[in-house]
Amino acid sequence: MLVSEIDMITPSSLSECLMLLSKKGRIHRVIAGGTDATVRMKEGKWRPEVWINIKNLNELRYIEESDDCIHIGPLTTHTDIIHSPILQRKADVLVDAAREVGATQMQNMGTIGGNIGTASPAGDTLPALYVLGARLELTSMSNKRTLPIEEFIFGPGRTVLKENEMITKIIIKPQSPNEIGIFQKLGPRKAQSISIVNVAISLTMEQDLKCREGKIAFGSVAPTIIRARKCESMLPLGQLNDELIRNIAKIAWKEVMPITDGRATATYRRDMASALLERGLYRLMRRWNNQ
């Protein structure tokens, strides 16, 4: 299939889009921002017979708070996330992560639904969504289901999304005033880079630098994003002081399972996973102290 032979349909509503997805016949694929889809088309990996273009399907682009949850439309761009007052206040770790995606152009084009659907082990918003306990609504013509993001992604680029389904909503729990979060990333340079390692941390704090519970998710150190459960279980053991933070970081070195690839070696990734977690925890403690 040549690029010049690929057709495009632009549905004007979600229901029309779902109807198109349910049709058998021509091989189709959904395209939104195009930051991954177009690259794959150019590389010859994705050559559908027809692109279903949802770029301007504005009914799927929103950030709303209702029923004690924050609802995010899948076509919300990274720029929308960065500028959202609701997310800045109640999902700081996601705003942090969106700022680290590419640079201005990619943030204007790329969507959160696309970042989830692409399911890259290095996807920057994913660890943030893991620690915020994100749930995804998947909709087809005949069905609607909601599942945790951890059950949605099962390998690099591999998800449970069926051919006739699309991600129609991302639901996260807003942080309470005593919850603080941070996203840390190491890339080859500051802007416009793919993560070598990244980590999202969300902590529920109590008095005297004590943490009641916390969630830690690493990216780029395993086939999917992973929760560092051993590190998490150490968070409530006492005051988050130098000693405890260093001990947690040591456990992180053992808990991640990175590979060597073009971007970094496995050992370097382990060292950096440990260092990023340590730095993230220090920064969170400093911020909590100053609040």
Next chain:
Amino acid sequence: MKSIQFVVNGKECTVLCPPAKPLLDVLREDLGLTASKECCGKGECGSCSVLINNEVVCSCLILTGQVENQKITTCEGVGLSPNLDVIQESFIAEGATQCGYCTPGIIVSAKAFLDGIDHVPSVGEIKTALGGNLCRCTGYTKIIKAVQTAASKKRSETETIG
């Protein structure tokens, strides 16, 4: 082939092309607007930057069928000699260009950035705003200086008018 309509630099255009043809190729080949350049072709370098509805994007990754009825601005739309924009004049004044390949993309990014703020930006702010535009000759110092110069000129102009 499809007939696709959109507005480029204030003019309505209709092109007949495959809908999956990247916008950059249509701008350069079908419309003769060759300021925007192809370099990496995958959204890493920013040479192909254009504005769509006043937001900077990579035209090499947007398919032409996706910009139906949208408003596109290329570097030609920012300003053409002898009616150059203050940003373009500042780039010349500061010597912020060498081979010039990345310059149209940077000017478009700077345009979107400066239109969205009303102060003279810090070096850090400019670095963040232009993070998606790579230049392999000048080393950025003069580019950053040019954006600051343009911002101060713009401010003094608005103050004079105001």
